[in-house]
Structures are given as C-alpha cells and as structure tokens.
Amino acid sequence: MLCVQFLGLVTVTSMVRALALPVSSHLTETDKGRRKVVHVLEDESGAVIVQTAPGKVVTHRGGSITLPCRYHHEPESTDPARIRIKWTKVTDALQFEDVFVALGRQQRVFGVYRGRVALEEAGPGDASIIIHNVTLQDYGRYECEVTNDMEDDTGFVNLDLEGVVFPYHPRLGRYKLNYHEAQEVCQQQDAILASHGQLHKAWLEGLDWCNAGWLEDGSVQYPIAHPRDQCGRKDTPAGVRNYGYRHKQDERYDAFCFTSNLNGQVYFLKRFKKVNYAEAMKACLRDGSVVAKVGQLYAAWKIQLLDRCEAGWLEDGSIRYPIVNPRARCGGPEPGVRNLGFPDKKFRLYGVYCFRKNKESTDAQRPTRRPEKVVNPKATNGTRSV
Structure with a gap:
C-alpha cells in the first residue's frame, strides 16, 4: 500500500513570514520561524498519518520555497530505487505541465524550471521539491505523484505569492x-x-x-x-x-x-524642472535606471511602502503617484496609487518615477541552501487602490 501525505496542509517544519513587509525584504535571524508541533499516529493498517496545523505555502518573487510532499509505502523494505516521484503544474483547462521527475538517483527538471528545482531530500519518504528564484509564473497548483511499480497516489499543493x-x-x-x-x-x-x-x-x-x-x-x-x-x-x-x-x-x-516583490527600487527622480515623456526616459537613463512600469510602482507602494505626493511619468505613458499615508492635498482619504490618465506625451510636463535593479540581483537569483517554508501567513493591512 502506498500512502501520500501531502503537506500543503501537513508541514513538518515551517517558516512563518508576515505578508506586510518592511522596506527591506531580507529575513533577519529574529525573523526566522519556529518548529511546528507534529503528532504522529498509526492506524490499524500500519500507515503513518502526520497531522499538523493547516496552512498555505507562500513566498515572494525571487525567493525560494519548499513544496512539501511525503509518502509512506508498505512493505517498508521496498527498494527506494523503484519509487518514482513526479511533480507537475496544473495549468488552464486542467492540463499538466511537467516540472520534475525522479526515479532512484536519476532526476530530470523540465522547461523553465531547469536550474531552479531540486528534491529536498530530508529523509526517507520525502518527495518535497525546492523551487529557487520563484517567478510570477510559478504561482499556481502543483501535483505530487508517487509511484511504486503498479501502485500510485497523488496530492496537490497551491503555491501562493505575496504581492x-x-x-x-x-x-x-x-x-x-x-x-x-x-x-x-x-x-x-x-x-x-x-x-x-x-x-x-x-x-x-x-x-x-x-x-x-x-x-x-x-x-x-x-x-x-x-x-x-x-x-x-x-x-x-x-x-x-x-x-x-x-x-x-x-x-x-x-x-x-x-x-510581487521587486528586485530593485522605484524612486521619484528629483529634478529642478518637469519634463515631457521623452525627456523623462532620458533622465532615468542618465541616472542609471529606466522609467518604472505600472506594476513596479504598485509593488513599491504595497511592499516597499513608497509614499510620494508628486505625479510622475511611467513607462506606459500614464501619470501616477503612490500614497501610503493619505492627506487632503494628495488625492483623497484612502491609500492607493493615484492615476491621472494618459496625457499628451510631447506637451504635458511632469516628474518621473525611475526603476533601478539591485546590484546584487544576479547573486540573489542563485539557489540558496535554506528555502522558506511558510504556514498560516498573516494578512496584509487593508488598503484601497485608487
């Protein structure tokens, strides 16, 4: 008998991380999580049942995360080399995208997951995988399938992102x-x-x-x-x-x-005069950056708490500005990203929001040894987008 205990709801060790991030998204030693209490029971069939508090698997763009999956097989003397572990992502219309497969010591990673996915290998019965340098496209539902000769069992886990x-x-x-x-x-x-x-x-x-x-x-x-x-x-x-x-x-x-999380910084470029769109593009380039995209401004507002009561150009030609702490002269009583529309690019003059990538961005994309495991994340502060 093969029994898969899927740790989307059953997580042995987890890292707890709040969604409301400070300006710096790096974890300190005090931010690291705690070991969860695990109760191990045995039913009449001898199958092991692992129980712990339910929760979600959550990370952010650029982070590392464990998708947990454990299995128990009988008889326990079954050759581990005959156990096949396969991970797939459930895409639109219930189609499946191959992610990872292992048979004994042989392993293969597919497509966009190459170089980013590996088995956690935390002991016998562990079929969990680690995804490094998580992307926006990694968000979604994953299936863990464990096969022993003619028997198989599956479980599912949802990968969520802060954002x-x-x-x-x-x-x-x-x-x-x-x-x-x-x-x-x-x-x-x-x-x-x-x-x-x-x-x-x-x-x-x-x-x-x-x-x-x-x-x-x-x-x-x-x-x-x-x-x-x-x-x-x-x-x-x-x-x-x-x-x-x-x-x-x-x-x-x-x-x-x-x-989700930015791999850089959005900032309002301080200038003595306002500029049109073409001048704004050149100004950011001269400052070693590029004009920020709308998504980057929203991420800076939500995650990095960017608050600026000055309208500026964005890459799509729109004029916006982020407000974390509402005040009367800054567009109303609610926090949000204010949108002034798409003015004439040649004749209308505003400031500009630039985006500069982190210098250590290349290093940040390399796999880390200890990924995050997140259970029961706290909700972010309620805000209203404008």
Whole structure:
C-alpha cells in the first residue's frame, strides 16, 4: 500500500513570514520561524498519518520555497530505487505541465524550471521539491505523484505569492482588451493576470473597482467594497462581481494584474524642472535606471511602502503617484496609487518615477541552501487602490 501525505496542509517544519513587509525584504535571524508541533499516529493498517496545523505555502518573487510532499509505502523494505516521484503544474483547462521527475538517483527538471528545482531530500519518504528564484509564473497548483511499480497516489499543493493586484487599461481606453491582449499588457507592466483568489483577497483588503476585468482563468470579474448604483446597484451586497467565463478572443474588458516583490527600487527622480515623456526616459537613463512600469510602482507602494505626493511619468505613458499615508492635498482619504490618465506625451510636463535593479540581483537569483517554508501567513493591512 502506498500512502501520500501531502503537506500543503501537513508541514513538518515551517517558516512563518508576515505578508506586510518592511522596506527591506531580507529575513533577519529574529525573523526566522519556529518548529511546528507534529503528532504522529498509526492506524490499524500500519500507515503513518502526520497531522499538523493547516496552512498555505507562500513566498515572494525571487525567493525560494519548499513544496512539501511525503509518502509512506508498505512493505517498508521496498527498494527506494523503484519509487518514482513526479511533480507537475496544473495549468488552464486542467492540463499538466511537467516540472520534475525522479526515479532512484536519476532526476530530470523540465522547461523553465531547469536550474531552479531540486528534491529536498530530508529523509526517507520525502518527495518535497525546492523551487529557487520563484517567478510570477510559478504561482499556481502543483501535483505530487508517487509511484511504486503498479501502485500510485497523488496530492496537490497551491503555491501562493505575496504581492498586489491592480486594475489596468491601456491608453486606448476602457474595455479594449480581449483575453490574450490582457495577458500581454500585464506582462508589459511587470505582472501577470491575477487569479480569482488573488482578486478576492485584494477585495477583502479594500480593493474597490467599478470596471470589469479579465482574470487568468478566462473569467471576467470586478471587486466592489462600497456598493453604489453606478456599479451594479446600491442595494446589492459588497463582493466580487462575476460575469463568468467569456469568449477570450471576441469579448473585451480591462485587466486585473498581479505583481510581487521587486528586485530593485522605484524612486521619484528629483529634478529642478518637469519634463515631457521623452525627456523623462532620458533622465532615468542618465541616472542609471529606466522609467518604472505600472506594476513596479504598485509593488513599491504595497511592499516597499513608497509614499510620494508628486505625479510622475511611467513607462506606459500614464501619470501616477503612490500614497501610503493619505492627506487632503494628495488625492483623497484612502491609500492607493493615484492615476491621472494618459496625457499628451510631447506637451504635458511632469516628474518621473525611475526603476533601478539591485546590484546584487544576479547573486540573489542563485539557489540558496535554506528555502522558506511558510504556514498560516498573516494578512496584509487593508488598503484601497485608487
């Protein structure tokens, strides 16, 4: 008998990390987690059952994470070299993308996971893998399959990322994007299409947006924290409105994008005079950086707590500014990233937000020996995007 105990809910050792990060996202010695209490029971069949507190597996872009999976097989004398471990990612429409496979000492990593994935090898019965230098695209659901000759069993774990959801539409205006175009514009802004779970979490934290947008599963939704007549009637309850799954090619909406931890810094470039778009591009280049993308500004606002009451150019030609601590002269009573639209690039003059990569970014992408294990992450402070 082969029994897989999947540690998406069953984690032996875990690193607990709050989502509300300080300006520096590096863990100190005092930030490191604690060992969880584990109860090991034995049922009538002799199979081992490992029980611990349920939780999520959470990390951030650029981090390392363990996707936990343990198995028990009978008889225990089974040759370990005959145990096959296979990890796949469950993609859209329940299709599977190969990630990792091991048979005894033979191992293979597939596609974009090459050089980033390895077995944890924490003792007998451990089928957990470590993903290094986590990307936005790594977000999602993974399947662990353990096979012993003709018997097999599987389990699933969801990899979540710390980050921020933001609504987006291009210069052309609202409701101009089909699904594939929405995917592309999010990628252009250093983001991916958000999942329903990510949008729902953002709504719980206060996101209120009256325009419907694509999500990564092909559905169209929008979050309403303060019901009003112009957003689906005032007498309806607050929640995430759902238009269901729409035609990906023919129907057009906005997009809800998701981005995570920055591998660099967004800053407002101090200048004696305001500039047009072309001058803003040159100014950032002269300062050793580039004009920031929308997703980078949102990540800086949410994670690095960037607060600046000055409007500036972004890479897509829009004018925005981030407010963590609201004040009367800075656009209203709620925190968020203020959006002043897409002005004339040649004649309108503003400041500029630049993005500079960390000098140690290359080293940060190398695998680390001790990945994070995160269980029961704390929620971020509620904020409302504007």
